[in-house]
Amino acid sequence: xxxxxxxxxxxxxxxxxxxxxxxxxxxxxxxxxxxxxxxxxxxxxxxxxxxxxxxxxxxxxxxxxxxxxxxxxxxxxxxxxxxxxxxxxxxxxxxxxxxxxxxxxxxxxxxxxxxxxxxxxxxxxxxxxxxxxxxxxxxxxxxxxxxxxxxxxxxxxxxxxxxxxxxxxxxxxxxxxxxxxxxxxxxxxxxxxxxxxxxxxxxxxxxxxxxxxxxxxxxxxxxxxxxxxxxxxxxxxxxxxxxxxxxxxxxxxxxxxxxxxxxxxxxxxxxxxxxxxxxxxxxxxxxxxxxxxxxxxxxxxxxxxxxxxxxxxxxxxxxxxxxxxxxxxxxxxxxxxxxxxxxxxxxxxxxxxxxxxxxxxxxxxxxxxxxxxxxxxxxxxxxxxxxxxxxxxxxxxxxxxxxxxxxxxxxxxxxxxxxxxxxxxxxxxxxxxxxxxxxxxxxxxxxxxxxxxxx
Numbered sequence: 001x002x003x004x005x006x007x008x009x010x011x012x013x014x015x016x017x018x019x020x021x022x023x024x025x026x027x028x029x030x031x032x033x034x035x036x037x038x039x040x041x042x043x044x045x046x047x048x049x050x051x052x053x054x055x056x057x058x059x060x061x062x063x064x065x066x067x068x069x070x071x072x073x074x075x076x077x078x079x080x081x082x083x084x085x086x087x088x089x090x091x092x093x094x095x096x097x098x099x100x101x102x103x104x105x106x107x108x109x110x111x112x113x114x115x116x117x118x119x120x121x122x123x124x125x126x127x128x129x130x131x132x133x134x135x136x137x138x139x140x141x142x143x144x145x146x147x148x149x150x151x152x153x154x155x156x157x158x159x160x161x162x163x164x165x166x167x168x169x170x171x172x173x174x175x176x177x178x179x180x181x182x183x184x185x186x187x188x189x190x191x192x193x194x195x196x197x198x199x200x201x202x203x204x205x206x207x208x209x210x211x212x213x214x215x216x217x218x219x220x221x222x223x224x225x226x227x228x229x230x231x232x233x234x235x236x237x238x239x240x241x242x243x244x245x246x247x248x249x250x251x252x253x254x255x256x257x258x259x260x261x262x263x264x265x266x267x268x269x270x271x272x273x274x275x276x277x278x279x280x281x282x283x284x285x286x287x288x289x290x291x292x293x294x295x296x297x298x299x300x301x302x303x304x305x306x307x308x309x310x311x312x313x314x315x316x317x318x319x320x321x322x323x324x325x326x327x328x329x330x331x332x333x334x335x336x337x338x339x340x341x342x343x344x345x346x347x348x349x350x351x352x353x354x355x356x357x358x359x360x361x362x363x364x365x366x367x368x369x370x371x372x373x374x375x376x377x378x379x380x381x382x383x384x385x386x387x388x389x390x391x392x393x394x395x396x397x398x399x400x401x402x403x404x405x406x407x408x409x410x411x412x413x414x415x416x417x418x419x420x421x422x423x424x425x426x427x428x429x430x431x432x433x434x435x436x437x438x439x440x441x442x443x444x445x446x447x448x449x450x451x452x453x454x455x
Contacts, residue, residue, distance in 0.1 A: 004031045004342060007090060007102055008073075009080045009272070010110035011037035011065060012045070013324045014303030016393070017331025018108055018338075019073050025339045033073040034102060036080055038095060040065045043133055044397070046324060046388055049173070051136040052143075053180035053362060054413040058133055060400035063393050076102065080111060081436050082275045082443035085296040087450035091443050093436055101446050106298045106338060109285065110331070111270035113304035113322055114432045115263060122243040127168075127263035127428055130177050134420075135431045139262060141417045142426065143181055144188065146259060148417070150199075151192045161257035163199045166248045168240055169264035170206030172359055175223060177264055178204040179361040182232055188415045202232045203256060206265070207239040212367075215357060219367045222376040226365045239265075263428070267322060269305040271437045281307040281319065289349030291334045300338065302330040311351040324391070325355060358384035 006022065008015050019035050026033070041062040050056045065075060078094035090107065092100045115129040128142065129135045143165070150162040165185070167178040182202045189197045204211075204227065211220045211227075211234065227234055240261070241249045248256045269284045278293055279286040284307040285293055291308055293299040302308060304322035308330060320326040329352045337347040356370040358380070366381030368374075375383060385405070392398045421430070429435055444451075 003029065004105040005103060006031050006033045006106045006108065006338065007036065007104035008034065008108040008110065009036045009090065010112050010270075010303070010305075011035060011039065011042050012110060012112045012303060013042070013327035014112075014331045014334075015108070015110035016042045016063075016065070017328050018110065018302070018335045019331075021332045021335030022338065023071060023073060025335065026342070028072060030342060034076060034104075035065070035073050036076045036078060036090070036092060036102065037065070038077065038079045039133075040075060040077065042393065044388070044392060045131075046172075047401070048130055048133070048136045049176040049180040050360070050362070051133070052130065052140045052177065053184045054140060054415070055180070055362070055408045056401060056404045058137055060397065060404050062133055063397050067394060067396065076100075079433065079436065080272050082438040082440075082446070083107070083109075083272065083277075083299075084443050084447040084450070085277065085299060087444075087447040088298065089447040089450040091438060091446045099446055101450060103450055104298065106341075107300065108334065108338070109272070109276070109293070109299065109301040109305060110303045110327075111272045111305050113267035113269055114271065114434055115428055116266040116268040117263065117428065118265075120240055120242060123240065123261075123263065124429065125425065125427060126243045126245060127261050128426060129428045129431060130173055130262060130264050131267070132431050135426075137418065137420050138426045138431070139181075140184075141420050141422070142260060143184060144415055144417045145422075147185065147188055147192055147195065147415075151194050157257070159195075160199055161246065162259050163195070164201045164203070164256055164258040165260045165262070166203045166205060166240075166256060166258055167262045167264065168205045169266065170204060170208055170211045170234075170236065171264070171266065172212060172357070174204060174206065174262075174264035175212055175227070176359060176361065177262060178202055178232055179227060179230070179365070181262075182227075182230055183362045184413070184415075186230070187412065191415060204232055204234045205238050205240065205250065206236055209237055211236065212359065215359070215367060215369055216374070219369060219374050219376060223359065223361065223367045226361055226367075226376075267304060271434055273305050275437060275440065275443060277440070284319070289351075290337050290347045291330065291350060292337075300334055302334050303327040306330075308350060311349060312353040320350075320352075321354075326352060328391070358387050360384040360388070 082091035310318040358368040368380040
């Protein structure tokens with residue numbers, strides 16, 4: 001008999017966790033494993049704000065998929081842009097822009113998420129995100145460029161506009177991004193004697209009534225106090241009405257002259273979900289507690305793109321939140337269920353009690369809630385960094401991150417721009433490829449020969 005073909009889509013926490021477990025538990029004769037990813041690394045997403053702030057180098061949070069000498073998984077450099085469950089095939093757009101088709105016997109969908117956007121005038125053309133490694137590098141370049149341009153300008157209005165920054169999203173990503181980048185500009189302005197530090201203004205905007213509500217009132221208030229003490233203006237119950245290349249207009253009527261809007265207002269499941277053709281919940285693929293996708297043969301889903309029941313909560317209809325903590329554990333649990341399926345053994349439902357939340361606000365500040373214990377200040381930051389350091393998959397990555405932290409603490413930053421995408425606008429579309437996905441008809445054009453083979 002031919003070996004079953006296992007195709008894993010996505011090299012995030014969920015996908016890589018699944019592949020590593022499959023490699024350990026399955027012999028080479030039991031299955032052929034293929035991992036589909038545009039990049040040959042796993043991104044440690046929670047540390048992206050520190051990359052943007054220059055505390056960490058990009059390479060330190062990009063964990064190579066090829067470092068292991070024992071891996072046998074075939075890595076396909078491309079992104080899945082369509083799924084045909086009838087043909088048991090996935091359409092792939094390779095990094096050269098060509099289309100290919102990957103057949104499967106078992107499909108593991110872990111494509112992750114993209115930045116959630118809304119139909120706000122100018123948003124698509126002027127917002128920057130914080131979801132990919134390239135976006136973090138670009139945002140850093142862009143912020144430093146504003147300091148350079150303001151320093152060179154003789155126009156006071158232009159100078160003030162370039163030194164005003166808006167971050168939208170009061171969740172973990174937005175709060176950490178605003179906090180880390182504010183420290184970047186606060187420290188960098190010392191190298192610009194022509195600039196008045198009082199002109200640098202950071203705004204954190206969110207439509208929610210509280211900052212990071214998952215942390216509770218006490219820690220949310222502590223985070224608010226830390227941000228406001230640094231001079232960050234936090235506006236809650238407010239969103240963006242429109243944006244252009246010179247200003248951001250808020251829903252409360254304020255117009256903020258600025259050249260920088262960083263959009264971190266939540267995430268949405270990868271658009272790949274829409275090509276599968278099965279039931280969704282809040283935009284995520286409905287999955288069973290065992291992480292199977294009902295109604296289709298051989299398809300599994302996990303991570304940010306899947307609505308996996310959260311059995312540990314004990315609430316009807318509860319689904320696991322899109323966090324790294326759940327994604328890592330779901331990857332291992334799904335791999336165990338897939339191995340059990342191949343060997344004719346019973347599968348088990350996924351259950352995991354949340355271990356808490358950690359938020360690193362840069363410097364010596366943080367707010368954390370490990371195992372329900374509320375912390376803020378240096379102790380919370382130590383817990384946050386300790387958790388992230390321990391969660392890094394390889395010893396090489398741990399060494400790089402720790403070295404970066406120590407070097408930054410001792411020597412600081414040089415505030416160097418790389419010139420990355422200097423001639424492009426750097427929009428969300430440029431980095432997250434949200435317009436690359438195919439319609440069902442386009443998918444079938446590519447998978448036609450495989451439909452006949454399956455039938």
